[in-house]
Amino acid sequence: MGRFAMFVDATKLPQGETIQADICIVGAGAAGITLARDMANGHRRIALFESGGLEYSDETQKLYAGESVGQDFPPLEADRLRYFGGTTNHWSGGCRPFDALDLEGWPFGREALDPYYRAAQKILQLGPFAYDPKEWEDGNDQPLSFGAQSRILTGIFQYSPPTRFGTVYRRDLERAEAVTVYLSANLVDIDTDEHAREVTGLQLACLKGPRFRATAKYYVLAAGGIENARLLLTSNRVQKAGLGNGNDLVGRYFMDHADVFNAATVLFNDAYPALAFYNPHTVRGQNVQGFLFASADAARREGLPPFCIGIQAGSMPDKELAKKSLLAVYHSIAEGHVPEHLGFHLVQMARGVEWAADDIYNRLRRNRPRVFSTIYSCGAPPDRDSRVTLSDATDALGVRRVRLDWRLPSDFEQSMQRAHEILGEELGRAGLGRLRINSAETGPSPMQSIENAHHHMGTTRMDRSPSQGVVDENCRVHGIANLFVAGSSVFPTYSFDNPTMTIVALALRLSDHLKQLSA
Amino acid sequence: MGINRRFMLQMAVAAFGLLPLLGRAPPVPSAMTRLRALVPQPRSAHRLGRAYLAHYPGEEGPGRLTRLILATLGLDEGAVAVRGEPELRAALATRIRDDFATAQTVMVDGWILSRTEMRLYALWA
Numbered sequence: 206m207g208r209f210a211m212f213v214d215a216t217k218l219p220q221g222e223t224i225q226a227d228i229c230i231v232g233a234g235a236a237g238i239t240l241a242r243d244m245a246n247g248h249r250r251i252a253l254f255e256s257g258g259l260e261y262s263d264e265t266q267k268l269y270a271g272e273s274v275g276q277d278f279p280p281l282e283a284d285r286l287r288y289f290g291g292t293t294n295h296w297s298g299g300c301r302p303f304d305a306l307d308l309e310g311w312p313f314g315r316e317a318l319d320p321y322y323r324a325a326q327k328i329l330q331l332g333p334f335a336y337d338p339k340e341w342e343d344g345n346d347q348p349l350s351f352g353a354q355s356r357i358l359t360g361i362f363q364y365s366p367p368t369r370f371g372t373v374y375r376r377d378l379e380r381a382e383a384v385t386v387y388l389s390a391n392l393v394d395i396d397t398d399e400h401a402r403e404v405t406g407l408q409l410a411c412l413k414g415p416r417f418r419a420t421a422k423y424y425v426l427a428a429g430g431i432e433n434a435r436l437l438l439t440s441n442r443v444q445k446a447g448l449g450n451g452n453d454l455v456g457r458y459f460m461d462h463a464d465v466f467n468a469a470t471v472l473f474n475d476a477y478p479a480l481a482f483y484n485p486h487t488v489r490g491q492n493v494q495g496f497l498f499a500s501a502d503a504a505r506r507e508g509l510p511p512f513c514i515g516i517q518a519g520s521m522p523d524k525e526l527a528k529k530s531l532l533a534v535y536h537s538i539a540e541g542h543v544p545e546h547l548g549f550h551l552v553q554m555a556r557g558v559e560w561a562a563d564d565i566y567n568r569l570r571r572n573r574p575r576v577f578s579t580i581y582s583c584g585a586p587p588d589r590d591s592r593v594t595l596s597d598a599t600d601a602l603g604v605r606r607v608r609l610d611w612r613l614p615s616d617f618e619q620s621m622q623r624a625h626e627i628l629g630e631e632l633g634r635a636g637l638g639r640l641r642i643n644s645a646e647t648g649p650s651p652m653q654s655i656e657n658a659h660h661h662m663g664t665t666r667m668d669r670s671p672s673q674g675v676v677d678e679n680c681r682v683h684g685i686a687n688l689f690v691a692g693s694s695v696f697p698t699y700s701f702d703n704p705t706m707t708i709v710a711l712a713l714r715l716s717d718h719l720k721q722l723s724a
Numbered sequence: 725m726g727i728n729r730r731f732m733l734q735m736a737v738a739a740f741g742l743l744p745l746l747g748r749a750p751p752v753p754s755a756m757t758r759l760r761a762l763v764p765q766p767r768s769a770h771r772l773g774r775a776y777l778a779h780y781p782g783e784e785g786p787g788r789l790t791r792l793i794l795a796t797l798g799l800d801e802g803a804v805a806v807r808g809e810p811e812l813r814a815a816l817a818t819r820i821r822d823d824f825a826t827a828q829t830v831m832v833d834g835w836i837l838s839r840t841e842m843r844l845y846a847l848w849a
Contacts, residue, residue, distance in 0.1 A: 470834075547775055547833045550768035555843070629836030633824030636817070640836050647834040 211379060215254075215390035216414030224387070227723060229407055229421040231392045231436070231446040232428035235292020235705055236691035236712040238370045238378070239328060240425060243716040245381035245654065249723055253378070254390040256408060256428075257267075259371070264412060268391065268600045269432075271607035275591065276463070277655065278611050284659050285429055289388065290371020292429065292659070298701040299366030299494075300329055301336060302359070302710070306501045307511055307584065307700035310679035311352075312669045321423035321710035328709055329365040330373070332491030336361055343488045346481045348495055349637060356503035357631040359515065361478030364485065392428070393602050395440035395448055397685070404688045410602050423719055427691040427712070430459075430661025434593045434694060435607050437665065437675075437682075438679035449665070449682040454675050456593035458666050460585070460699050462658035468581040468651045469625045471516060472551055473638035480577070483516050489544055498701065499627060503579055512583035512624045548576070551639055580629075581621050581651075582658065584700040588612050593664050611657070618644075618652055660704050662693040679718045680711070691715055752769045756790040757806040762813055773849030775832045776842040789843050796840055816840065 218224075228244065230237045233255035257265040269282040286294045302322040305315040309343045325332045335341070338361045348359035352564050380383050385407075393416075394408040404424050410416040426433045434456040438447035482495040495698050498513040500560070530724050532709050552575055554689070591612035595605040622642050629640030670672025671683035681696040691712050693704040736777060742787075763769045777784050783792060797815050804812065823829060823838035830839050 459784055547772065547835060550765075550771045551835060554763075554765055554768050554772065628837060630824045630827060630829060633829070633836065636821055641834040642831070642836070644834060694816050 211381060211384055212386045213411070214257075215387045215417070216257075216411045218387075218411075218415050218417050220415040220417070222415065222417040223406075224252055224385075224417065224419040226250045226419065226421045228252070228423045228425065228719060229254065229419050230425045230427055230691075231407070231669075232256075232291065232426065232432070232692070233289050233371070233386065233476065233637075234427065234429060235293050235370055235708050236428035237425075238290070238374050238403050240427060240691060240708050240716050240719075241376055241384050241386075242377050242381070243713055243719060245377070245384045247383065247720060248716050249383060249720075250420065251381075253384060253386045254260055254392060254407075254419070255289050255386060256391045257286075257460045258388045259289050259375075261286065261294075261298070261324075265389075268324075268412075268602065268604075270600070271431075271609060272596055272598075273609045273611065274610050275299060275610035276657075277604075278461075278609060278657055280661075281431070281607060281609060284657075285431070285661070288371070289375070289386070290369055293370040293705070295368050296659075296705060297703075298329075298365035298492075300331055300365055300706040301362050301702040303700050303707055304501070304511075306700070307698070310698045311669060311684065316409065318710050318714065321369075322706065324713050325706050325709035328368070329420075329706060330362045330368050330716065331365055332489070332493075333493075336363070336690040338482070338495055341488050341493050342482075342541075346486060346488070347479060348482050349497075349635075350481070351631050351635045351637070355631050355635070356500055356627050358500050359482070359495050359496050360498050362493065365705075381432045387606075390417075392436055393434065393604050394442070397440075397443050397448065401443040401448060402684060403686050404615065405641045412601055422617040423687045423689065425689045425691050425715070425719075426665075428691060430664055430694045431593055431607055431609065433690055433692060434664035435595065435604075438593075438595050439605050449675050449685055449688070451648060451684060452672050454666065454673075456664050457589050458697075459588040459591045459611055459661070460587055460663040460696070461583050461591050461611060462660050462699075462701065463585070463617070463655045464658050465581040465621060465651050465654070466654045467578045467643055467649075467722065468514075468560075468621055469579040469628070469642040469643055470548065471577040471579060471632065471638055472548065472575065472640075473577065474636060475638075478577075478638070480516060480518070497628065499624065502614055503627065506625060507625060507627070509620050510583045510585050510621070511700045512581065514581040515582075516577050516629060517580060518577055531668040548641060551597075552576070579625065581624065582701045583617075583620065583624070583628075584698065585614050585617060585620075587663055587666070587698060588614060613655075621651075621683040660699075662699050662704055664694040665666065665694040666697040667695045668697055680715050689715060689719070727784065729800035729819050741791060752805050755794060755799075755801045756847060758804055758809075758812065759793060759844060762809070762816065763844060763848060766848050768846040769845040770812075772832075776830065776837075776846045777849050779832060780831065783843065783846065784849075786847055791844050793840060797842050816844070 227249040230253045239699040241251050262534050265287050271281040285292050307677040338359045389408045389411050395412045396406040406418050437455045440448040469565050485494045496513045496515050594608045595606040598606045625642045632638045667676050676690050680689045819840045821837040823840050828839045829836050
């Protein structure tokens with residue numbers, strides 16, 4: 206590698222080597238790469254350790270394997286990516302900053318994060334820092350009009366291209382003389398003083414290569430929402446419960462978005478509802494998508510978690526059937542496009558008493574969906590018993606594997622139904638349509654179609670008090686002077702928003718803090 | 725020329741139209757009849773109405789349903805008689821939207837529906 210190639214293959218290091226830096230960062234995903242880039246122009250020597258290489262490897266990926274014992278979850282080695290760029294190598298790009306209400310329970314408010322969100326906007330290659338849907342109205346693409354005082358509002362996500370951090374920012378790190386990236390370098394233990402008040406070094410190992418150490422003034426774990434907890438729990442030679450785990454909080458409060466498909470069916474009065482705003486679409490070169498959510502007042506009054514509801518089209522009528530008899534098309538609607546018989550009759554009545562009877566045949570011939578379904582997501586209250594612990598099994602490096610017990614609140618379905626009741630009431634109030642809550646009583650339960658969104662959060666939560674959090678408001682592990690955590694594991698609560706933008710914003714904030722400490 | 729069905733129908737319509745000339749006013753449709761006439765798809769209304777009455781059997785009966793609907797509209801039989809169809813439709817539409825605004829809704833088979841609109845459909849049940 207040449208002068209500006211500050212990437213080192215750790216498998217080529219001498220056995221027992223000690224790397225010295227000012228700041229060691231473990232994990233080269235969105236948080237780790239953001240930290241390294243942001244500190245690259247200073248006088249500090251940054252060592253960034255990445256478990257994987259520049260490309261995917263099955264062998265490295267298997268280090269993520271573990272067991273899941275709670276709510277259905279994909280295999281742990283499939284839900285994340287363990288190579289340079291981390292899980293940004295397969296994320297979808299959805300971005301939105303947390304609202305002020307979403308940050309209640311955090312040790313700082315939205316105003317503290319605002320400058321970092323604006324900087325994150327550029328890092329994520331997004332458009333202008335504009336999240337008011339009015340700023341994205343464009344011709345015929347308008348939000349639904351629910352009228353004044355509606356409890357349901359429209360929000361907007363912006364989509365990053367998506368930014369693959371390992372690809373987009375590799376060159377920056379290659380050119381950064383102050384930064385050295387060590388590939389194939391796995392953290393296997395953290396050394397501390399005898400009271401675990403200060404980290405004295407990192408023990409690292411390669412799958413096929415040497416074991417070596419790294420020392421620095423400050424250390425940052427940026428390995429992801431599950432792995433950060435794992436690394437603290439496994440480093441238990443001094444604090445037996447795991448590093449920073451004096452109050453049994455490390456690994457607890459694991460959170461992920463539970464996306465529920467077909468939670469409800471929506472029938473719009475207008476045969477051609479203007480829903481383009483709620484599909485991904487491009488406005489002035491930026492890909493955006495609208496969604497529905499409850500106003501802060503409504504959510505608070507109802508005691509509901511922050512939730513969002515997306516609307517997607519039902520299946521398109523078969524064009525061939527449209528050429529057949531009216532009776533055949535009639536039945537195709539009843540059997541194929543409306544979930545159940547009562548809904549079919551509501552289709553017939555959809556325009557209600559405000560309109561005279563419509564020509565059903567003309568409507569059908571236009572081949573547009575009338576029936577839509579919802580996708581529900583929320584930021585459920587954190588559950589202490591939803592957690593990451595360690596199993597007795599070990600990986601190829603001898604590090605204990607993870608046991609994940611993801612739990613949803615017992616009232617999750619009830620909250621989801623109430624959210625849809627509110628939407629149904631607002632749709633009717635605005636004369637827009639009718640909504641049906643899907644449940645086990647009326648058909649396949651939507652609770653059977655929950656998918657996690659691969660947003661792992663909360664396992665080293667942030668709080669000013671060590672009795673409530675693993676890290677403080679500056680993401681420093683309580684009780685340990687020089688150990689920090691970056692990434693979504695520090696979120697004490699979450700919203701329905703994707704976490705990546707907040708991950709990047711928090712990393713920038715931590716970078717500023719570390720720059721002050723090491724000035 | 726034979727008397728056919730078409731001729732008889734024409735005669736009946738003509739006779740009806742002559743009633744005012746005979747000093748006889750055409751019969752005024754009842755409020756129930758006028759409300760039922762606002763429903764565009766009677767077959768579907770029947771199915772929806774039956775589903776509603778399965779949940780609210782105490783409201784069964786066209787007379788009772790009509791009184792309940794008129795009460796929510798703030799109208800009596802006489803007021804319905806003098807209102808034109810568009811006006812009646814508008815009053816119902818407003819009432820239906822108000823139902824949603826004030827949570828005067830019913831859940832039938834998972835569908836969140838206005839109580840007024842379901843009572844209207846139940847007139848065909």
